[in-house]
Amino acid sequence: GLYIPRSETGGFPNGSIAAIAVMPDGKQIIIAINAQNNPVIKIFDLNTGFEVNTLRGHETPVTTLALTPDGQYLASASFWDSQIKIWQLNTYTEIFTLFGHNDFVTSVSITRDGHYLISTSKDTTLKVWNLLMRKEIASFTGDNDFRCCTVSPDGRTIVAGETSGRIHFLRLKGI
Numbered sequence: 001g002l003y004i005p006r007s008e009t010g011g012f013p014n015g016s017i018a019a020i021a022v023m024p025d026g027k028q029i030i031i032a033i034n035a036q037n038n039p040v041i042k043i044f045d046l047n048t049g050f051e052v053n054t055l056r057g058h059e060t061p062v063t064t065l066a067l068t069p070d071g072q073y074l075a076s077a078s079f080w081d082s083q084i085k086i087w088q089l090n091t092y093t094e095i096f097t098l099f100g101h102n103d104f105v106t107s108v109s110i111t112r113d114g115h116y117l118i119s120t121s122k123d124t125t126l127k128v129w130n131l132l133m134r135k136e137i138a139s140f141t142g143d144n145d146f147r148c149c150t151v152s153p154d155g156r157t158i159v160a161g162e163t164s165g166r167i168h169f170l171r172l173k174g175i
Contacts, residue, residue, distance in 0.1 A: 120146030
């Protein structure tokens with residue numbers, strides 16, 4: 001496997017780091033690496049620094065990662081194909097892909113119960129997805145590109161930021 005250098009100057013010279021997530025138990029780290037038309041998501045053991053597995057499936061650079069709170073599933077999104085992939089981490093396999101944005105997906109966030117995913121895009125939309133049903137259940141359009149989002153611990157309030165500097169506070173009802 002690939003060893004993660006334990007110094008400030010170590011890294012991946014042939015690829016840029018796009019996103020990082022740490023497993024809830026703190027034992028593994030997940031890194032999205034975009035290297036010369038070969039985006040990959042690598043999982044490393046934090047104790048040893050060695051690679052555990054590599055997830056392949058995105059054909060365009062990965063932009064963001066989010067884990068379900070139980071660490072069983074990973075969401076990853078990519079640039080030009082505007083896809084959000086859901087991975088099952090105990091088998092290291094892609095289980096489904098969400099389609100709906102018309103431009104780069106810029107961020108994803110998952111509710112604490114692991115049932116809903118929020119995504120933002122350069123297409124000026126924020127979408128809410130039901131992961132159990134594997135479909136979009138709500139959409140909000142802003143005035144400018146959305147760049148980031150998060151969801152409150154109760155899973156009801158979404159906060160999203162636009163490139164204009166505007167921050168939106170959205171309340172989920174009926175879920």
